[in-house]
Structure formats: C-alpha cells, structure tokens
Amino acid sequence: xxxxxxxxxxxxxxxxxxxxxxxxxxxxxxxxxxxxxxxxxxxxxxxxxxxxxxxxxxxxxxxxxxxxxxxxxxxxxxxxxxxxxxxxxxxxxxxxxxxxxxxxxxxxxxxxxxxxxxxxxxxxxxxxxxxxxxxxxxxxxxxxxxxxxxxxxxxxxxxxxxxxxxxxxxxxxxxxxxxxxxxxxxxxxxxxxxxxxxxxxxxxxxxxxxxxxxxxxxxxxxxxxxxx
Amino acid sequence: xxxxxxxxxxxxxxxxxxxxxxxxxxxxxxxxxxxxxxxxxxxxxxxxxxxxxxxxxxxxxxxxxxxxxxxxxxxxxxxxxxxxxxxxxxxxxxxxxxxxxxxxxxxxxxxxxxxxxxxxxxxxxxxxxxxxxxxxxxxxxxxxxxxxxxxxxxxxxxxxxxxxxxxxxxxxxxxxxxxxxxxxxxxxxxxxxxxxxxxxxxxxxxxxxxxxxxxxxxxxxxxxxxxx
DNA sequence: ACCAATTAAGGTTAATTAAGGTTAATGCTT
DNA sequence: AAGCATTAACCTTAATTAACCTTAATTGGT
Numbered sequence: 001x002x003x004x005x006x007x008x009x010x011x012x013x014x015x016x017x018x019x020x021x022x023x024x025x026x027x028x029x030x031x032x033x034x035x036x037x038x039x040x041x042x043x044x045x046x047x048x049x050x051x052x053x054x055x056x057x058x059x060x061x062x063x064x065x066x067x068x069x070x071x072x073x074x075x076x077x078x079x080x081x082x083x084x085x086x087x088x089x090x091x092x093x094x095x096x097x098x099x100x101x102x103x104x105x106x107x108x109x110x111x112x113x114x115x116x117x118x119x120x121x122x123x124x125x126x127x128x129x130x131x132x133x134x135x136x137x138x139x140x141x142x143x144x145x146x147x148x149x150x151x152x153x154x155x156x157x158x159x160x161x162x163x164x165x166x167x168x169x170x171x172x173x174x175x176x177x178x179x180x181x182x183x184x185x186x187x188x189x190x191x192x193x194x195x196x197x198x199x200x201x202x203x204x205x206x207x208x209x210x211x212x213x214x215x216x217x218x219x220x221x222x223x224x225x226x227x228x
Numbered sequence: 229x230x231x232x233x234x235x236x237x238x239x240x241x242x243x244x245x246x247x248x249x250x251x252x253x254x255x256x257x258x259x260x261x262x263x264x265x266x267x268x269x270x271x272x273x274x275x276x277x278x279x280x281x282x283x284x285x286x287x288x289x290x291x292x293x294x295x296x297x298x299x300x301x302x303x304x305x306x307x308x309x310x311x312x313x314x315x316x317x318x319x320x321x322x323x324x325x326x327x328x329x330x331x332x333x334x335x336x337x338x339x340x341x342x343x344x345x346x347x348x349x350x351x352x353x354x355x356x357x358x359x360x361x362x363x364x365x366x367x368x369x370x371x372x373x374x375x376x377x378x379x380x381x382x383x384x385x386x387x388x389x390x391x392x393x394x395x396x397x398x399x400x401x402x403x404x405x406x407x408x409x410x411x412x413x414x415x416x417x418x419x420x421x422x423x424x425x426x427x428x429x430x431x432x433x434x435x436x437x438x439x440x441x442x443x444x445x446x447x448x449x450x451x452x453x454x455x456x
Numbered sequence: 457a458c459c460a461a462t463t464a465a466g467g468t469t470a471a472t473t474a475a476g477g478t479t480a481a482t483g484c485t486t
Numbered sequence: 487a488a489g490c491a492t493t494a495a496c497c498t499t500a501a502t503t504a505a506c507c508t509t510a511a512t513t514g515g516t
Binding site for chain 4 (some may be wrong): 461467471474475482
C-alpha cells in the first residue's frame with residue numbers, strides 16, 4: 001500500500017484531502033504541525049510527501065529541505081495557496097519535486113501523486129537513517145550516533161551525525177551548501193555557514209585516516225563525499 | 229549540454245520560448261508540426277521534450293505516447309492552453325511527466341525542466357557525468373574532480389571541472405563560446421567571457437604535456453577539444 | 457584582388473574579492 | 487563542571503575582475 005505523509009494545518013481541507021486519498025487506497029498520515037514531522041519520520045517512512053507551505057512553527061520549504069536531507073529520493077509535492085512564481089522557485093530549490101497551487105482538484109492531486117511515484121519506479125528507495133552505512137573502511141551507525149573505524153569507535157554529536165547523514169545520503173553526488181544549511185539549520189545565515197565549516201572540518205578530521213574517502217569542497221556550490 | 233525538443237505551432241510563442249531557453253544554455257530544437265517529430269528523433273535524441281497539445285496533424289497526447297513508446301524514460305512536459313483537469317489527466321495518461329498551463333512564466337518552465345532532469349539523474353546512476361573519460365594519455369574523472377596524468381593526479385576546482393566536462397562531452401566537435409558561458413555562468417557578459425579565457429588557459433596548462441590532444445580556438449565561434 | 461590599417465576576439469598575468477578553512481573563545485544545557 | 491553548539495577572529499585559496507598584450511578577421515583604399 002502506498003503511504004502518503006500529508007502536512008496541512010487547515011483542519012477542514014486536511015480532513016477532506018485525507019479522506020479522499022484514503023478512498024483511493026492510499027495510507028495517509030496527516031500532520032498539522034511542521035515541528036512534529038521529523039520525529040514522526042522515524043516511525044513512518046512514506047512513499048511520498050504532500051506539504052503545505054504556510055505552517056505553524058516550521059515552514060514548508062524548510063520542512064522539505066529537512067525531509068530531502070534524510071531521504072533524497074523521496075518525492076515531495078507542495079500544495080499551497082502561494083501562487084507566485086517566486087514561491088514555486090523556492091519550493092523546487094528546497095528540493096520539491098512538484099508544486100500544485102490552490103485551489104486544486106483532488107483529481108489533479110491524485111494524478112500528480114501517481115506520476116511522482118511512477119517516475120521513481122526504477123529508482124530504489126532510500127535506506128533510512130536507521131541502517132548501517134559503509135564509508136570507505138569505516139562504518140556509520142546513524143541511529144547510534146557512532147562511527148566505527150578499524151581501531152576505535154567515535155561517538156558523534158547531534159550536529160556531526162546530521163551533517164554526516166546528509167552527506168552519506170548523497171554519496172558521490174554534489175550536495176549544495178545551501179541545501180545542507182536549510183535542511184539542518186533551517187536558514188543559511190552567515191553564522192550558520194561558518195558553523196557548517198566547523199563541522200565539515202570535524203568530519204574531515206575523523207576521515208583523515210581513511211584514504212578511500214574524501215570530502216571535497218566545490219567552491220560556490222557545496223560538497224561531495226567521494227568514495228574511491 | 230542539455231537538449232530540449234520543443235514542439236509548438238504558434239510561431240511567436242515558439243520563438244520567445246526557444247530563445248529564452250537557449251539563453252539559459254539549453255540546446256533547443258523547435259518543431260512546429262507534430263508529424264515531423266518522430267522522423268527528427270532519429271537524428272536528435274533530446275534530454276527532455278516540451279510539447280503543446282493542440283498541434284497540426286498529430287495532437288500532443290498522441291505524440292507524447294509515441295515518444296514514450298520509443299524512449300520510456302525520456303521526460304515529457306506538456307505546455308498547453310488546455311486548463312481543465314480532464315486534459316491534465318489525459319496528459320499524464322499519455323505518459324507525460326509534468327503539465328504546465330498557459331499562461332505560464334518562463335521561470336516556471338525552466339525550473340520545471342530542471343526538476344525533471346534532476347529527478348532522472350538521481351534515479352539512474354550511470355549518467356555521463358559519472359563515467360571516466362580518456363583524453364589523450366590522460367584520464368578525466370568528472371565526479372571525482374580529478375585529472376589523472378601518467379605521472380600525477382591533478383585536482384580540479386569546481387569551475388575547471390565544469391569547463392572540462394563541457395568540452396569533453398563534445399570531443400572533436402566545436403562548442404560555441406556563448407554556449408559555454410550560458411551553461412556554466414548563466415550569462416555571457418564581458419567579465420565572464422574574460423573569466424572563461426582564464427579557465428581555458430588553465431586547462432591548456434594541464435594538457436600541455438599531452439601532445440595527442442589540443443584545445444583549439446575557433447575565433448568568433450568557440451573551441452574544439454581535438455584528439456589526434 | 458591585394459595589402460595595410462583597424463577593430464574585435466581572445467590571451468596572459470596580476471590584483472582583488474568572496475567563499476571557505478582553521479582555531480580559539482564564548483555561551484548553553486544538563 | 488562537562489560537553490556540545492555557536493560565535494568570532496583571522497587565514498587560505500578559488501573565482502572574479504582588471505589591465506594590458508597578441509592575433510585573427512574585417513575594412514577600405516589602391
């Protein structure tokens with residue numbers, strides 16, 4: 001059964017959409033509060049997300065970037081009253097894969113959901129943050145906040161784990177700096193940008209011994225975590 | 229170089245859209261007659277198609293289905309004055325991967341084109357950016373940002389890698405200066421043009437040892453990367 | 457048609473700016 | 487007080503801008 005994570009704070013619309021999707025055979029988890037999404041993702045891995053932009057606590061763009069940070073190939077459809085092109089651009093920049101303006105027809109939403117699912121039929125699902133990852137000679141246990149080297153085990157802090165998880169979710173492909181900042185810190189201010197530098201350096205320190213692996217800077221763009 | 233096949237019978241719109249896309253660094257083939265599309269596909273394999281629905285001879289739905297019959301994973305975006313949900317549903321049924329209603333902003337079209345391309349890149353692993361390329365005696369690893377010579381390995385910067393990738397994607401065939409500027413810098417201002425000179429020089433420096441290869445200037449036109 | 461003179465296109469090298477890197481100090485939280 | 491996250495100050499380097507040079511394409515007079 002296809003699982004839809006639906007984030008919408010307006011109760012009446014939320015109810016109608018949820019029920020209609022359920023009638024179409026989707027399993028729907030409806031959340032009204034942006035801040036509750038990430039915790040929920042630990043227990044419910046959806047096939048697709050449908051998110052509103054104007055939400056309490058955390059806005060939809062940030063939410064999308066956070067979700068994509070964990071699950072880069074999970075489709076995210078924006079469903080929003082914001083009709084301007086600038087908002088649509090922000091949505092796609094945050095990693096969204098489709099954008100529907102309100103008012104919309106349920107039929108269109110359903111067709112677009114199915115389209116997103118179809119496009120990805122071949123691409124396998126992301127391994128969730130729960131599984132072990134091999135990185136060069138090391139092993140990374142995201143849920144344990146641990147990095148196991150041949151000789152020792154390093155305990156990772158919250159931020160270290162978040163940055164490493166995001167980068168290893170996108171092994172061998174460039175991740176934009178802006179995207180990292182948005183999905184971990186929620187904004188790309190100057191200070192957070194310096195802050196990210198600090199964590200990049202820490203991670204580089206951990207991986208200094210492992211010659212199979214390199215965290216490369218793409219100046220003006222972002223980073224790639226390369227495995228040779 | 230991203231190739232767009234654009235099918236639109238209305239001349240003035242067709243011209244504006246084609247030109248704007250070209251300014252963004254896309255290679256655009258614009259066709260006005262639905263019946264001419266399939267023959268053209270034999271000689272021009274695009275990365276994405278943008279199709280109108282109301283066309284002479286063959287309608288857009290049929291065309292889309294034909295294109296998807298040959299190239300199932302080629303993205304097809306409908307760009308149409310038909311605003312009804314029923315038409316959108318027909319579009320997706322025909323195998324379309326996105327649907328934009330007229331009137332639309334060029335910015336939205338560009339963002340949605342890039343989105344479709346990105347979805348594909350994430351899904352399929354071995355796109356050309358990932359593979360190794362032999363250039364004379366050297367090897368170029370685009371995804372590692374490295375150029376391997378018989379004696380050493382050169383680390384390429386972001387810009388160096390972009391320019392070299394673009395040129396080697398078109399080995400032995402001319403690449404227009406303007407096209408390089410548009411697709412890497414996004415505009416062909418005077419300063420970026422001087423900037424490109426700087427990177428051409430850097431690349432020439434790297435390849436100075438390799439007599440099998442030459443980066444030739446075509447004054448007034450662009451460059452060819454020749455392999456002898 | 458031929459060959460200066462002119463000019464536009466690109467080349468070279470250096471200076472500047474902006475993006476990140478490094479390390480240390482400060483501030484929160486528990 | 488300990489441990490992490492953030493802020494800060496200063497350093498390094500890629501990318502851009504700038505100034506000046508060279509060469510290929512035009513142009514225009516003969």
